[in-house]
Amino acid sequence: MKPVQFGIIDLTQPLSVLTPPWPTYEPLQLKFFKRLAPNGANGQLLTTSNHVGTHLDGPLHFCTHGGDIASLALNGYLCGPGVVVDLSDIAEDYGLYSSADIEARVRVEVGDILIINTGYHRYAWDQPEADEVRYMIRHPGPTIEFARWCKQKKIKWIGVDAGSADHPMNTKIREWMPVEAKRADAFLKSKYRRGLDELFPPEDYQLMHVALFPIPIVHAENLGGDIDLVLNQRVTIGCFPWRFVGGESSICRIVAFVAPDEHRRLLLKKKRMGRTSYGDCVPA
Ligand SMILES: [Zn+2]
Numbered sequence: 001m002k003p004v005q006f007g008i009i010d011l012t013q014p015l016s017v018l019t020p021p022w023p024t025y026e027p028l029q030l031k032f033f034k035r036l037a038p039n040g041a042n043g044q045l046l047t048t049s050n051h052v053g054t055h056l057d058g059p060l061h062f063c064t065h066g067g068d069i070a071s072l073a074l075n076g077y078l079c080g081p082g083v084v085v086d087l088s089d090i091a092e093d094y095g096l097y098s099s100a101d102i103e104a105r106v107r108v109e110v111g112d113i114l115i116i117n118t119g120y121h122r123y124a125w126d127q128p129e130a131d132e133v134r135y136m137i138r139h140p141g142p143t144i145e146f147a148r149w150c151k152q153k154k155i156k157w158i159g160v161d162a163g164s165a166d167h168p169m170n171t172k173i174r175e176w177m178p179v180e181a182k183r184a185d186a187f188l189k190s191k192y193r194r195g196l197d198e199l200f201p202p203e204d205y206q207l208m209h210v211a212l213f214p215i216p217i218v219h220a221e222n223l224g225g226d227i228d229l230v231l232n233q234r235v236t237i238g239c240f241p242w243r244f245v246g247g248e249s250s251i252c253r254i255v256a257f258v259a260p261d262e263h264r265r266l267l268l269k270k271k272r273m274g275r276t277s278y279g280d281c282v283p284a
Pocket of ligand 1: 022050051055056057221249
């Protein structure tokens with residue numbers, strides 16, 4: 001059999017000590033413990049929490065009996081067919097998205113991997129418009145309706161280009177940043193006639209984690225890279241965390257595999273777009 005030819009589009013953020021961890025988590029810290037002079041090699045020591053940059057939240061992150069990262073199979077789970085949906089046209093601070101918003105833009109098959117472009121990677125640390133507060137605290141998110149739909153659609157895992165797959169005001173951030181919570185509540189009441197207490201009652205707390213991880217439908221957060229090249233497109237997705245026994249989550253690489261002619265077309269498209277200082281495209 002001839003080897004399969006393909007091109008790769010990287011959907012991963014660059015990773016650095018500048019990358020903000022999820023609020024209150026340990027950041028990535030890096031130091032040289034050996035240098036070429038006099039030790040003959042450069043060696044580095046890394047300290048980090050698992051929730052920095054593009055990373056996969058494993059079942060164990062929110063479920064005591066959930067599997068670790070090593071238990072997630074490359075074949076049939078972490079890698080496979082999927083779709084990248086672009087919701088950036090409806091993205092707004094503290095906004096909501098629903099299954100209907102997704103199905104209005106792409107065809108989602110049962111058993112797909114679903115990558116969501118909220119558009120908020122525009123505010124990621126590596127971008128010219130970087131804004132940590134908007135990226136972590138104000139990105140849009142879903143209500144329980146979306147989690148139920150994911151279950152029904154047997155989505156394998158979800159990737160999102162923002163700080164969390166949950167609405168930030170359905171996480172601990174709601175308690176930690178009362179001024180932001182007040183603003184979010186006022187916005188949601190004016191737009192949806194329902195505030196934080198109705199949209200995110202205590203039983204729905206961190207619904208994307210709590211309701212879906214036991215299944216497991218897990219998710220990856222802080223996607224980026226060249227995600228803007230493959231919006232509203234079906235692709236083969238690959239997620240490559242460490243083979244991490246006991247790992248509740250893991251920093252990972254996420255890519256889209258495309259046919260060689262499609263890859264050439266996407267690279268031409270990239271030539272017409274702005275670039276970050278790390279060489280990734282800047283959202284239009
Ligand atoms: Zn995480």
